[in-house]
Amino acid sequence: MTSTSHRDASRTGEALYSVQGLWCTSCALAVEAQLMRLSGVVAASVHYPSATLLVQGRPDALEEPRLAAAVRRLGYRLGPPEAVGDAQARLEAESRYLTLRLLTAVAFGMWTMIASLLIYAGAMPSPRLDLVMAWVSGAFALPVVTYVAFPFYRAGWRTLRAWRPGMDALVSLGALTAVGVSLWLLALGSPEVYFDTAVMLVSLLLVGRLVETLCRHRGLRALKALHEPPAEVQRWEQGGGRTRPLEAVAVGDRVRVEGGEALPLDGTLCDGEALLDLSPLTGESAPRRCLPGDPVAAGCRNRGAALILEVTAATGECRLDRLREQMWWQQARKGELQRLADRFAGWLSPVAVMLALLTLAATWLAGIPAEEAWVRALSVLVVACPCAVGLAIPLAGLAGSGQALERGVIVRDPNVFEVLATVRSAAFDKTGTLTPGEPEVLAVQPASGYREVDILASAASAAQGSDHPLARAMRRHARDAGLDGSVEVAEVEEFGGRGRRVRLADGRRLLLGSRAWLGEQGIDVDGQEDSAESEVLLACDGSWIGQFHLGEAALPGTATILARLRRQGLVLALISGDRARAVRRLGEEVGLRPAECYAGRSPEAKAQLLAAMPQPSLYVGDGLNDMLGLATASVGVAPLGASSTVQEGASVALMRPGVSGVENALDLARRTRRVMRQNLLLSGIYNLLALGLAVAMPIPPLVAVLAMLASSLSVVANSARLAWSDEPAQERRPDAAPAEALGTAP
Template sequence: MDAISDSQFERQGEALYSVQGLWCTSCALAVEAQLARMPGVSAASVHYPSATLLVQGQPQALEEARLAAALSRLGYRLGPPEAIGDAEARLDAESRYLTLRLLMAVAFGMWTMLASLLIYAGAMPRAELDLIMAWVSGAFALPVVTYVALPFYRAGWRTARAWRPGMDALVALGALTAVGVSLWLLARGSPEVYFDTAVMLVTLLLVGRLVETLCRHRGLRALQALHRPPTQVQRWEADAWQPCALDSVAVGDRLRVESGEALPLDGTLSDAEALLDLSPLTGESAPRRCLPGDAVAAGCRNLGAALVFEVTAPAGECRLDRLREQMWWQQARKGELQRLADRFAGWLSPLAVVLALFTLVATWLAGVPIEEAWVRALSVLVVACPCAVGLAIPLAGLAGSGQALERGVVIRDPGAFETLARIRSAAFDKTGTLTAGEPQVQAMHSAAGLSEPELLALASVAARGSEHPLARAVRRYVQDVRDARGAQDAGAGGELDIVQAEEVGGRGRQVALGDGRELRLGSRTWLAEQGVATEQAGDSGESEVLLACDGNLLARFTLGETALPGTSETLAELRREGLALALISGDRASAVRRLADAVGIKAEECYAGRSPEAKAKLLAAMPQPSLYVGDGLNDVVGLATASVGVAPLGANTTVQEGASVALLKPGVAGVEVAWRLARRTRRVMRQNLVLSGVYNLLALGLAVAMPIPPLVAVLAMVASSLSVVANSARLALAGEREPEQPPQSRQVGALGTAP
């Protein structure tokens, strides 16, 4: 039996879809409840602002056709994840749909309100005219409570069928109850009708829904602002550059990008070097010189002459496309606060119905006239709508994500907001994280009798295709030397064919050549483990890369590193806020100490010569929750061990895909930005949750205990929803960092001990 359980556990998978037809957060809860009851589905989570559905369970249970059939019974449509353009078009359509219905509600509702006002004010000279005004009020309310309110009735019926009645079920009950009570009063000849209550309820909820849609639209625009690729590109075909549609470009095609244009797709640079500006991606005007064979990303702007690159990822599969997709995946997951809000909203609606029935019976038995008892019950239904509860967390998370994007930080997991806001320690890798991602080779020391052009050719071949910063530095050094000495030896390595290449994460790279030779480029320790005789290492504090061929040492490259601008200030600020800091690197102790002195990290906070497994152990021992920033393959285990993993700009592809947070600007200043923004976002989430929860509980208690006019209940309910929207919008529109009081807790050392 245990074996079967283990096998079933191993077969658990995940699938991401888009759900069409969602009208409110109650619809999202209904979809989750409907799918969670299906055999083989272990969990379902809907992120309402982006209309994305994440389903977990056995693979055969996650098939689109099976899930779509289950949702179609409720009236929802299931499809593949939406592209940014499709999502924006959907929200545009929703905005127009809501605007049309809102205009109709205002156009007819104002006459309903006017007629009701004349009745309330006693402006009619005779009672017969009051009754006529009551019928006029009902006539103008008819289009509002039928056509305009139809989406509320439809969503209420769907959620009731899923046994998760929510806000729309209460709105439908409230509007229909107000109309029913009014018709009953009219039949008895009484002009004290409540058509205005139903009209106000529908109209004000439409206003809130429109504001909420605009907030969701803003978050999508922040995502799309990352990169807007052109629709036409220049492709090499038939021995000429021909215009073609971007969607028709395939992997391996060669594209030409003119000076000043942005790269439309990911690829590798061909033919000649290029100068690229990363500002469209990062907001930083930091030109980077790329050599032939270097990877280039969509969104970079060409600052030099026209360049040619070979496509490695078609449209929809570039790094930025994957980034957007990962954000949709992670946004569909729910943090602790969102799950708490869902549970609260889940029992609030049934409680409101029970309390409304209790109020009706209790007030009637207490001798209150039946029409007044119905009005008291109506107020309870209206005032309890959990719209604010459902919006409390998603809107704050979406606002925080959009604000982070504008500041060059991608928060892939909304749950990371909650964890990031509570971190007690932060650890950093050295090379490519605190230092420039492209260290410079200061000198090449030959250890064999080969000529310099031959050594350079072998080093270039050994480093070709590697994403490690030290290997790229060697490749750039080779190109710089060749450029300085002319083109006479530029093709010295042209006949060196690579048969096989393998990169050992964080240690080195081994390359098999077509002539049978085997090259190794990497650290001294790794080469020694491979049987290469190396001389005693010095203690200069500089990084080094060794080149060997067939077990013989050929050359040693010494590299220098400097801290990225702003590193010292960022680390000092984190320390002042009470976070424990650590510098964990696989480099030598002298190099680590040298950098630590430059950025203000204490000696007891430095850990040098650490393997990936050792990094993970250190991170597990640090005060929790912890944060780790690393860029290489040797940091993957550490990123997974830390509570929050952060990938800096230029990090390895695997690191970028596995980290919860990605930085789009050079340096680690984004860590402080993300941390402060996470604290603000979590604070807004808790404020929203407290505001909405306290309102609903107090309002329900007051509505049960004392008579509240239904119109006042409508205004109070809408004010609660708008307060949540406004509080989230305050976070989204904040342009400056809010000052925060430093924590009063005692600062701890890197491993939890007082320094």
């Protein structure tokens, strides 16, 4: 899968692939190094937890056969980006592969450890039996250091071929050195063997790999939870529905969704009204009533009668599919902390080998017996394995992304966690961000001699078939008042956002539109009072008969959330292109001061304001007029219901209505960045101190194995602490926030 850079479409492009056969972070670094040697490749980045490769360079250099051949020389396989189901199947296969080898290591390694323990404890009655136990220890270690350890040897050889030796090269060298030293000591007649060190080294690293795989499973489950469409659907044709595979449904086809079923694809509603539950997407329990022509997204659940859906996106092209795809793209990109960890892991392995050789030479020249010198060199090799360094950032990022998904926040850019954690200001658009995105009828003002119910019924008839947000609001208001029986429309003439002329079947002629447009049609409206909100006037047979005042109310809980953000030290602003009075009224409702409310701002003016705010800055906007602001802000956030262009351009997308996701994202970013830095600090300090101690003083190889594994498990456990945390995800989310349809912002 490829895309072209916006900076220079003729020279720079990007390609996304999956890499099969990765065994550890060192494998990922080896693939990167191998591809970087190819002409035309500018950058290569492998995200080990998701096995995703992002390559940048000339378009002709990014062709799959060329890259696949380079990767195949190292023993790995290149393919298209994996679907979530394929990735989960791969991880399940890896889990079984690791479990089988771990069980083999435990079954045979247990006897190796028992034999070694008997030797160390002096439990044998004679030195001859000690020597027999040493041979028994080696015999039971043989399956572990051959069959079980084979993946380490293979990965170590591959990384050596790429001139990027890493953890597996060190593990292989350490295990083989332990076996070699033990065989040498046995040849000399000494029972002081170290087969147990090789067994422990391989077995405990397998445990760490299995834990890593389980952590990666959690992130994939969070992605898969977004939506899992059915294998078959009912395609609606003349004469009824026929069951068809989901892949056979094309854009423009109609599908029938029974009550209680989830919508399989994106589309628009046909015929009647529908009651949809957005809880699979938003976590909100309140269903939303949708009208014919409303766009709806896959994953919504039908809570009413059976409905007919006209498909607007085929399988694999729905909004949630695009979100998954964008997450794969962005997971392959690396932030500054990840690049720092990669550089550290890259030079640690060669340094460890050099230190081991220097330790061997120095101790030998100092007169220490050769066998002891080899043991100390072995300890240096074992203690230096950079597994923890390579996992420090990816596991924290994967755990943070999975936790964000569970909170209804899609984090597309891996750098976002680092930037969000230091945000100093936050600005918000009005319509569709702090408000539901659809206006409501606030008041009805009938003319003298008319009843409110009469003009409401006439307005509903005049608004039939219109997609204008104000017309939709009046239809909803009429339905809520129980006025569903609109008069049949005989003729309609639309005037581009200004109004519409309608002739009803009973002969009445209605005009519905703005004050200025009705004035142009010769309707006397001069005596009517203007409003701070939007207004729509209605005339019948040449006379004004009523006026509707429409506006937007803030989403429930918005004022509380903004107050908490202010207490966290953020500078807040409301930036809108709407009228000043409407913006000020909403600002007062959500607790913003007049000086923090900016009305009538063009896209360019919004960008200028954002650039002047304390940096880093965050901006939440849902329309095309917000694109420049989203690009100007340090972090752009697309709320629920934003246009597809905004969704693709923003770094963060919210899957729940309102701005509670902003607070969740900021909180989670601070915690994720803290965990990343903790992981990097823990692994870095460990490796530096452990190497220094192993060089300066004798450390038993078995103790070095346990210390190395403790470092790796500390990184995994610290990241898992973030992934399994239940902090403010549900507790701080405003209650009863209304679920709005996707993509309906005006």
